[in-house]
Amino acid sequence: MNNQVKKFERWRNDMVESQIIARGVTDSSVIKAMKKIPRHLFVSDALVESAYGDHPLPIGEGQTISQPYIIAEMTQALELKGDERVLEIGTGSGYQAAVLAAIVDRVYTIERNNTLFLNTKKLFDKLKYHNIVTKYSDGTLGWDQQSPFDAIIVTAGGEEIPEPLIKQLAPGGKLIMPVGGNFTQELIIVKKTTKGIITKNLGGCRFVKLIGQHGWKNN
Ligand code: SAH
Numbered sequence: 001m002n003n004q005v006k007k008f009e010r011w012r013n014d015m016v017e018s019q020i021i022a023r024g025v026t027d028s029s030v031i032k033a034m035k036k037i038p039r040h041l042f043v044s045d046a047l048v049e050s051a052y053g054d055h056p057l058p059i060g061e062g063q064t065i066s067q068p069y070i071i072a073e074m075t076q077a078l079e080l081k082g083d084e085r086v087l088e089i090g091t092g093s094g095y096q097a098a099v100l101a102a103i104v105d106r107v108y109t110i111e112r113n114n115t116l117f118l119n120t121k122k123l124f125d126k127l128k129y130h131n132i133v134t135k136y137s138d139g140t141l142g143w144d145q146q147s148p149f150d151a152i153i154v155t156a157g158g159e160e161i162p163e164p165l166i167k168q169l170a171p172g173g174k175l176i177m178p179v180g181g182n183f184t185q186e187l188i189i190v191k192k193t194t195k196g197i198i199t200k201n202l203g204g205c206r207f208v209k210l211i212g213q214h215g216w217k218n219n
Contacts, residue, residue: 008040011052015039019054020072027076033102034072041127042093059093061113063208066155070205071096074153077189077202078174080104084150087168089139089210094120096155097132107132108146110139112212140212142168149173157185157207162214166190166197178207182216 016035025031040051042065047057056064066074075096080086084104088097091111097120101107109132111117117136124132135143139154140162147168154165154177161177169175169192178185187202209216 008038008052012039015052015054015068019067019069023069025069025072025076027079029080029082029103030072030076030099033075033099034068036102037095037098039068039095041123042095042098059116061116063092063113063116065093065095066207071099073202074155074176074187075099075103077176077187078151078153080151085146086151086153087143087146087149087165088153088155089142089165090155090208091120091134092116092155094123094129094132096153097124098127098129100153101129101132104151105131108135108143108149109133110135110137110143112136112138138212140164140210140214144168151175152177154178154210155207156210156215157205158210158215160214161188161190162210162212164214166192176202177210178205182209 012035040048043051043057056067059065080103085106086100086104088109091109097107097109121134142164148170149168150170150173152165152169152175157178173192175190177188179188180186184206187205189200191198
């Protein structure tokens with residue numbers, strides 16, 4: 001193993017220990033996935049040195065990749081066992097999808113920005129993440145042909161949870177999404193049960209806008 005690779009592995013371990021485990025994330029599959037996925041490969045060359053820092057990072061096209069802790073918290077909230085099919089809305093850099101794909105059987109991910117879609121699709125091929133299926137579309141409509149999903153993660157914020165996504169969630173399935181206004185939102189987790197929908201608020205957060213038919217209308 002060369003020194004660069006070793007350095008990033010060390011930074012990755014430090015990130016997981018000090019930002020994720022120290023703040024109370026306990027799910028061993030999440031911890032293992034985040035120790036494995038090379039976050040620095042999901043950002044531009046100029047940002048490689050800050051890839052493991054305790055903050056979000058720009059990924060181009062006015063979008064951002066979430067702070068590592070938020071990724072861990074959202075992934076843990078889905079309580080994944082490994083045999084699930086998960087839908088992600090907002091592929092972006094592909095980092096969140098890669099973390100999910102290290103845990104579950106198959107990840108479906110939708111991106112509405114063509115530049116990010118094409119770049120990230122190429123990266124998944126290069127890194128041989130063969131269990132991630134990508135789509136260029138408006139994710140607020142979900143992915144009907146591939147539904148139902150055991151879990152859905154929306155990585156952009158909207159005023160309400162898009163109706164099609166609730167419909168495409170399997171019985172017993174969980175959905176997590178930042179819900180709120182333009183600038184700040186609350187992280188909402190929804191569980192679909194036979195008795196209806198159970199909702200829990202995990203607290204404040206800040207995401208870029210979910211834009212689409214069941215999201216924000218403007219850019
Ligand atoms: N999960 C990403 C985070 C990217 S930021 C990562 O790990 O890097 C949110 C992304 O959601 C942006 O790339 C944005 O273009 C995308 N997005 C916004 N509205 C969308 C929609 N309706 N459908 C699909 N993607 C959307």
